[in-house]
Amino acid sequence: MSASEIERTLVRLAHEIVEKNNGIEDLVLVGIKRRGVPLANRIAKLIQQIEKKPVPTGTLDITLYRDDLSTVGISPVIQKTTPLGVEITKKNVIMVDDVLYTGRTTRAAMDALFDHGRPKRVQLCVLIDRGHRELPVEAAFIGRTVQTTDKEIIEVKLTEIDKDEQVLLVERIS
Numbered sequence: 001m002s003a004s005e006i007e008r009t010l011v012r013l014a015h016e017i018v019e020k021n022n023g024i025e026d027l028v029l030v031g032i033k034r035r036g037v038p039l040a041n042r043i044a045k046l047i048q049q050i051e052k053k054p055v056p057t058g059t060l061d062i063t064l065y066r067d068d069l070s071t072v073g074i075s076p077v078i079q080k081t082t083p084l085g086v087e088i089t090k091k092n093v094i095m096v097d098d099v100l101y102t103g104r105t106t107r108a109a110m111d112a113l114f115d116h117g118r119p120k121r122v123q124l125c126v127l128i129d130r131g132h133r134e135l136p137v138e139a140a141f142i143g144r145t146v147q148t149t150d151k152e153i154i155e156v157k158l159t160e161i162d163k164d165e166q167v168l169l170v171e172r173i174s
Helices: 003-020 036-051 104-114
Strands: 027-032 057-060 092-100 121-129 141-145 152-157 166-171
Touching: 003 036, 003 121, 003 141, 003 166, 027 036, 027 104, 036 057, 036 092, 036 121, 057 104, 092 104, 092 152, 104 121, 121 152
Parallel strands: 027 057, 027 092, 092 121, 121 141
Antiparallel strands: 152 166
């Protein structure tokens, strides 16, 4: 995907989120660190343009909740649990991430999210769904579905983090 395709996709996702939630009352967007955060912020800005009201956004750090923490490295860097920056209790929470793959990141994100409060409803929004689920996780909002093999990976590059803007399908280096 090019930068303009990413932008068009986010505009569509913003409209879908507003439509499926009957507006933005009690709506909160929470970006999953790393690339979910700028995506959530962008979608929030687009929703504000549509609805003429701001949508609260937060940041969710799932580092301590991952089930593969011991495989990350000999001494993974553990940081303090960070506040979300937004109230989620009794809210309709949209968790935003860049790529949905096995579902393990989403499971960790839900564990982390519920440590911050009890939302009324939680929905998942992803830029790319590449399949290959290992857990029963489904996104309510999908930018694009991309069929991949286990030897391929999706690389999402966003200006805020990577100083570049594109989505690439690349061969995994064994």
